Amino acid sequence: MIVRELELDLDAFEGPFDLLLTLVLKDELDLRELDVAGIVLAFLERLAEHDQLDLEACGEFLVLISALLELKARGLFPDEAAELAELEPEEAAEELARRLAEYRRMKDAAQWLRDRLDGEGDRFFRLGPAPLAPKVEQPLAPQEPARLAEVLRLLAKEPAQVSLAHMALRFPPVSRFLERFRAVLRHRSRVDFEQEMSGLSRVEQAVAFLALLELRRNGEVAIEQAAPFAPIRISRTDVEREDSWTLRSA
Amino acid sequence: MDAPLRLISTNPLDQLARTIEALLVVASAPLSAAELAEAAGDDAERVESALGLIGERYREGRSGIVLEHVAGGWAFRASRDAAEACARLFEKPAQRNLSQASLETLAIVAYLGPCSRPDIARIRGVAADSAVANLLERGLIAEAGRDDPSVGGAIKYRTTPLFERIFGLESLSALPRLDDLGADADEIRERLHAVAEKRTA
Numbered sequence: 355m356i357v358r359e360l361e362l363d364l365d366a367f368e369g370p371f372d373l374l375l376t377l378v379l380k381d382e383l384d385l386r387e388l389d390v391a392g393i394v395l396a397f398l399e400r401l402a403e404h405d406q407l408d409l410e411a412c413g414e415f416l417v418l419i420s421a422l423l424e425l426k427a428r429g430l431f432p433d434e435a436a437e438l439a440e441l442e443p444e445e446a447a448e449e450l451a452r453r454l455a456e457y458r459r460m461k462d463a464a465q466w467l468r469d470r471l472d473g474e475g476d477r478f479f480r481l482g483p484a485p486l487a488p489k490v491e492q493p494l495a496p497q498e499p500a501r502l503a504e505v506l507r508l509l510a511k512e513p514a515q516v517s518l519a520h521m522a523l524r525f526p527p528v529s530r531f532l533e534r535f536r537a538v539l540r541h542r543s544r545v546d547f548e549q550e551m552s553g554l555s556r557v558e559q560a561v562a563f564l565a566l567l568e569l570r571r572n573g574e575v576a577i578e579q580a581a582p583f584a585p586i587r588i589s590r591t592d593v594e595r596e597d598s599w600t601l602r603s604a
Numbered sequence: 605m606d607a608p609l610r611l612i613s614t615n616p617l618d619q620l621a622r623t624i625e626a627l628l629v630v631a632s633a634p635l636s637a638a639e640l641a642e643a644a645g646d647d648a649e650r651v652e653s654a655l656g657l658i659g660e661r662y663r664e665g666r667s668g669i670v671l672e673h674v675a676g677g678w679a680f681r682a683s684r685d686a687a688e689a690c691a692r693l694f695e696k697p698a699q700r701n702l703s704q705a706s707l708e709t710l711a712i713v714a715y716l717g718p719c720s721r722p723d724i725a726r727i728r729g730v731a732a733d734s735a736v737a738n739l740l741e742r743g744l745i746a747e748a749g750r751d752d753p754s755v756g757g758a759i760k761y762r763t764t765p766l767f768e769r770i771f772g773l774e775s776l777s778a779l780p781r782l783d784d785l786g787a788d789a790d791e792i793r794e795r796l797h798a799v800a801e802k803r804t805a
Binding site: 430443444447448451456457458459460461462463464465466467468470471473474475476477478479480481482483 | 632633672679680681682684686687688690691694696698699702704707708710711712714715722727728729766769770771772779780782785797801
């Protein structure tokens with residue numbers, strides 16, 4: 355089992371463990387958002403899949419995960435970056451004294467609050483949610499009836515009919531092109547699609563293409579195209595069949 | 605003989621004082637002088653004077669109801685003589701069994717707020733999560749925005765008017781000055797420096 359290849363699926367990260375470490379070291383992943391417990395769980399699950407305890411993998415994992423934890427802890431407390439151990443004894447003493455004094459003051463303040471609470475223990479008062487405030491009325495300015503009627507009349511006017519004609523795409527029926535292709539193919543065994551369709555609108559060309567596919571499905575025609583965007587060539591498949599179809603559709 | 609005479613005095617503020625009494629009886633939280641003035645339809649200065657009159661009427665030893673200036677406003681409470689009787693009938697859930705951790709957290713939020721859990725943890729040296737949750741539930745602290753997202757965007761907390769009311773504070777400025785607290789900090793500093801000198805020597 356190789357620890358570095360451990361697959362992780364966490365909220366903040368998905369992928370192998372060594373990629374995670376790389377991203378963390380490059381500061382591209384915020385450790386504060388990383389669920390370290392999730393990594394441990396993933397490792398334990400992986401470990402449980404094997405019968406024998408892989409001591410080497412466990413050791414490597416411990417080293418990596420504790421390094422990650424230390425990095426995360428430092429990230430959470432940026433002030434602690436100035437490690438006391440790296441300071442001169444005098445500076446360290448000063449830093450410790452500063453922290454202790456800060457805490458000491460708050461501890462005294464807590465004691466003051468405790469004393470205060472004991473002293474105020476015999477003060478009883480009513481507590482409750484705030485009652486509802488009355489609604490503020492917003493009176494309207496004086497209105498002239500004639501003016502109001504005028505405005506209402508404006509609102510009551512029938513709106514002009516809006517034409518939607520330009521929005522609808524009018525599709526010609528597919529059957530029209532089926533007939534057209536069949537008619538053309540009765541006289542000629544080979545037809546060039548583009549040539550046949552020149553002069554038609556885009557919509558008509560699209561419907562014509564659908565008709566062509568329909569004919570192909572029925573086996574009435576064969577379609578060839580040498581390359582994408584090359585001319586499409588249509589040819590009659592067999593005369594007999596075409597006859598039977600035209601008879602039937604007639 | 606003094607008291608009954610006063611009650612029927614013809615002080616020009618009497619009508620306003622009666623209105624304010626009524627407002628304070630209805631209110632469930634302290635009302636500021638400005639709020640009282642608006643509701644009574646009178647000016648703030650006259651309201652202040654009327655409050656003086658009411659405060660004289662409702663004071664400890666004279667009435668079962670006492671006027672107090674608390675949490676930035678004015679409110680009625682029970683007199684201290686009646687505390688025992690009140691305690692038989694009513695609980696005080698917000699301040700019962702406040703732990704040392706909760707009180708220290710409360711002190712930090714009161715002095716340094718708005719501040720976040722990491723701020724509190726940094727000073728106390730231990731995680732503040734449960735103390736903060738406890739104080740939130742009691743209504744002694746409340747959320748007050750978030751830290752800058754660039755430093756994690758942690759939720760910040762401040763104390764509530766309920767905190768001031770329970771501790772009988774007119775406002776947060778009624779807390780003792782921080783400089784006056786932590787008297788033994790200097791002693792600790794001296795001891796630490798003594799140790800440091802020994803190590804350098």
